[in-house]
Amino acid sequence: MAKTSGKQGATVERVMHEYKHGELKTSAGEKVKNRRQAVAIALSEAGESDRVSPTENRTRAGRTQARERQGDTGEDRAKRAGTRAELYEEAKRKGIAGRSTMSKAALAKAVDG
Incomplete structure (x- = not known):
C-alpha cells in the first residue's frame, strides 16, 4: 500500500x-x-x-x-429534524418534487437546502 x-x-x-x-x-x-x-x-x-x-x-x-x-452528515441532520412525517409535511409545503420516495436523511437535506 x-x-x-x-x-x-x-x-x-x-x-x-x-x-x-x-x-x-x-x-x-x-x-x-x-x-x-x-x-x-x-x-x-x-x-x-x-x-x-x-x-x-x-x-x-x-x-x-x-x-x-x-x-455535519445526513444522519445528523435527520436526527435533529424530527420524524420523517414532519419532514415530509415540510417538503410538501415547500413543493419539493420526489418527496414521497425520499428517505428521512434525503428529506432533511432537501428541506434544509
Missing part, C-alpha cells in the same frame, strides 16, 4: 473507530459487522482503494474531506 497523507490516515482512523463502537453503517443503513468490510469502507472514504481508478479515489477523498470539514 502506498504512503498515506495525514488526512487519509485520520479518515481511516475515524471510520475504524465508528466500526469498533458499532456506529458504522453500510450505504443501505445496516450495521457493519465484518472487519474486512469496515476496512474497505475506510480505504474507499480515504481515497486509498486499489479497486477504483486514481481519479475516483481523488473524488472520494475530496468528498469525504468536505463532509468532515462541515462536520
Whole structure:
C-alpha cells in the first residue's frame, strides 16, 4: 500500500473507530459487522482503494474531506429534524418534487437546502 497523507490516515482512523463502537453503517443503513468490510469502507472514504481508478479515489477523498470539514452528515441532520412525517409535511409545503420516495436523511437535506 502506498504512503498515506495525514488526512487519509485520520479518515481511516475515524471510520475504524465508528466500526469498533458499532456506529458504522453500510450505504443501505445496516450495521457493519465484518472487519474486512469496515476496512474497505475506510480505504474507499480515504481515497486509498486499489479497486477504483486514481481519479475516483481523488473524488472520494475530496468528498469525504468536505463532509468532515462541515462536520455535519445526513444522519445528523435527520436526527435533529424530527420524524420523517414532519419532514415530509415540510417538503410538501415547500413543493419539493420526489418527496414521497425520499428517505428521512434525503428529506432533511432537501428541506434544509
